[in-house]
Amino acid sequence: RKEVEQDPGPFNVPEGATVAFNCTYSNSASQSFFWYRQDCRKEPKLLMSVYSSGNEDGRFTAQLNRASQYISLLIRDSKLSDSATYLCVSFPGDSGGSNYKLTFGKGTLLTVNP
């Protein structure tokens, strides 16, 4: 099983739609979670961190369910500029305490249409 698995997509939605991305992680000891967005041929950019209590930033809401090892990202009132690939990222941690490696999901492509 892959460490981080995401909806394969692609998602094509009209402007103004609400879209949700789901992501599961296999390592129950994972400590930190993030959503990044990546535009074509560009570097990933942090969209938001994900906290156990859930967090919201404008039109974006991220939630974490540790019991189900599940992360979600909800985008409300989607804009054309939201078109990108969304990457789910977990920090699996390490028993040695020195593993800085974040694990990326394969990404889900979102296209918002006019």
Place this chain on the structure above:
Amino acid sequence: GAVVSQHPSRVICKSGTSVKIECRSLDFQATTMFWYRQFPKQSLMLMATSNEGSKATYEQGVEKDKFLINHASLTLSTLTVTSAHPEDSSFYICSASLGLGEKLFFGSGTQLSVL
């Protein structure tokens, strides 16, 4: 926020040549930097972890003699693709974090095309 600078942004080279890519943390010290490779429509794949003052840690399947990493200072890591071949053509991205498990800041990436 923290800034990571990477250059060149694009390289076109002949097969058999070597290419060096630089990654700099501009406003923070990064004892650890990461090098990723991304093929079209694929996810980021970690190639190696670059540790300042010591040898890099390579992921399984990544040839350390082909992808030379040097992290000579707290703000600079370099990746050299030696004897590049067309199959090495890819998008290479570096990143650094402010600490263990912290979010990553990415360089802008280098698109390598080997003819």
